[in-house]
Amino acid sequence: MKYRYKVLIQIVILFYPFWLIINGFIGVLDKVPLHPDDLIFFGVLIIGLISMFNILLFMIRLFLLGWHEIGQYYKIFFFIHLILFIPSFTAWLVFLGVINPFRFF
Structure with missing residues (x-):
């Protein structure tokens, strides 16, 4: 329960974008x-x-402390944010016009 408030802050921060996505799907x-x-x-x-x-x-x-000194909370949320970042990075590339998704069709 050491990181309870940090997890709550992460959930609150990510609530609005997920609410936008769910509302858009509806x-x-x-x-x-x-x-x-x-x-x-x-x-x-x-x-x-x-x-x-x-x-x-x-x-x-990671650069300042090293891998073994970082708490489990930070490692878990790093991988969660890495998974969330990959599709959103593709969306940013489309938004900025770097890639054209309609070119493939």
Whole structure:
């Protein structure tokens, strides 16, 4: 229970982007004409920013302390944010125009 408040902060920070994604999926399924797919896209982009920031903080902590001195909490959340960062990085590449997903079709 040492990291209870840190886990709660991580959940609170990630709640809003996941809420946007879920709300966007519900809007897409209900065929709402107000572009709910943008909510999904913005939620993924926000998760990418949060994950990138947390990965950067973990790398700084890893450089300063070393792998064996870092707590289990930080290691677990590093891998969670790494998994969240990979699809959001692809969404950022599409958003910035680096890759064109329609070129493959």
